[in-house]
Amino acid sequence: MTTAPLSAPRPSPPQPEALDEARVRIRRIFDELAVGAGERDLTGEHPYELVQSLADAGFGKLRVPREFGGFDVDLPTLFELLAEAGQADSNVPQIWRGHFTTVEILRQETDTDVRAVWLRKASEGAVFGNAQSEPSAQVAGLASGDGWGSITTTVRRTDAGDRVVSGTKFYSTGSRFADYIRAAASDGEGGRTFVVIPARHPGVLHVDDWDGIGQRQTGSGTTIFTDVPVEEHGEVGRYRESLRGLDSFVQVVHLANLVGIARSVVAETIAVVRGRTRTSRHALTQDAAQDPDVLAVIGDLHVRARTAEALLAHAAARLEAAHASGSEDDFVDAYVETSTAQRGVIDAVLGAADRAFDAGGSSTVRSGIHLDRHWRNARTLASHNPVIYKPRVIGDYLVNANGPVSGYYAGRPGEDQS
Structure with missing residues (x-):
């Protein structure tokens, strides 16, 4: 230190x-x-x-x-x-x-x-x-x-x-x-x-x-x-007035980062598979790049990454639309959609970072392979703005029309109150 x-x-x-x-x-x-x-x-x-x-x-x-x-x-x-x-x-x-x-x-x-x-x-x-x-x-x-x-x-x-x-x-x-x-x-x-x-x-x-x-x-x-x-x-x-949509913005930055991690997981796991010289005695082939089970892992990682990308794009578009309209209702909607994306992206990316190890066996846990950093980094990012509260926030909005209130408004006056 x-x-x-x-x-x-x-x-x-x-x-x-x-x-x-x-x-x-x-x-x-x-x-x-x-x-x-x-x-x-x-x-x-x-x-x-x-x-x-x-x-x-x-x-x-x-x-x-x-x-x-x-x-x-x-x-x-x-x-x-x-x-x-x-x-x-x-x-x-x-x-x-x-x-x-x-x-x-x-x-x-x-x-x-x-x-x-x-x-x-x-x-x-x-x-x-x-x-x-x-x-x-x-x-x-x-x-x-x-x-x-x-x-x-x-x-x-x-x-x-x-x-x-x-x-x-x-x-x-x-x-x-x-x-x-x-x-x-x-x-x-x-x-x-x-x-x-x-x-x-x-x-x-x-x-x-x-x-x-x-x-x-x-x-x-x-x-x-x-x-x-x-x-x-x-x-x-x-x-x-300076803080509208800020709750959503700061969270979508993390979601973009998580999408980047998912893409890196896919690319680096593919590189690991291509570099392997053997698989397992239970495998259908000793050529890792032709092993159906290993290829299925890569396919699963790709699906998870694409899922995260789609959710990021959706949240970004809703927040952009809220800024274009300037409507407080649209900012509330953007918050709910960001919360929805947060839950889905975190599940997809943490799942990908964990599943990647199945494509390479015990050799992938070596520190020099660096795959472990993706789970650790994703887990750390996922711990910001705790996701455990988001399903309730979403449900309360959908069932009772109770929109979340921005935490950034706490203690902040409106301009006309100055």
Whole structure:
């Protein structure tokens, strides 16, 4: 475990101006990420340079509106590219989840100055990290009724009148790779606020202590803030209007990542089968590539991957439609359909990650084959936003028309209430 300040701010090279050019560069970096993903999982190496290369290739401005220099892709396009990233290395979509979440909030931000400042920075290559959860809520039993837990991180005024942030965060995914962090803090009045702070300030320390069974290179450990200044125009997503559809968005990012894992499971299991020199004494043939039972396993994996892809596409389309209409009812519908996809995708992908071992026998459990990382990573992703509650949420909506209420609305006023 290492504790270290983040490096000094880095210059951002020129961004690609055309989406087609960016796609080529982005996919080239995905290829590089795929080559070392298995080894990085074993060694614990973080893909710093490749994440920065993605930022330089325009990955972070995919959803930035054109008026601010972005590509303004629709949600289905974004989630498909995130699935491609997940196939290369499933740590990558999770590293970027905080960034794309911040961009989604900024797209709906009601403060025009805040919106313009940060979307332009994103289009210039700036990367946002996330710091919401705190260890104190679990350790001290301070969890609140809204599901977020208590916030002990504070914003205070210095003698000079500047606002600074101090506190400790956990699950601070992506912050280790970021230029700015969107951090949750106490507003001093019993509520929460989100502020943007510089990720590479000397007062930011990142502890590499994430001990999960999967997603080990996402930087999801502890981050400690000591009098870190709040950036100018640094209060983001103050009102509910900026947060519509956010519950669905953050979950669909995980679903895209799971789809990527399923695709990787299929591709890597095929490679294992093609490389086998024998099967089993009970097999109908000693040629693994001609063994009917082994081929049936590959077919099953393919079906599961296609199932996950279809559910992802459906959820992405419903969320895109909700944003197009702006109807709160459509956002509720998108939440329900995302919950439906969540249950189906998780079942399909975890099943594929488990079944893959049947295609290769005992040799597939060797660490050098790297198949185990897919189940561990999928299981870790599947544990976010617990799926056990989703069938009840879906059923209550279908039977009683009780729509789920966004957790992001808790403690947030509407703009007309300011």
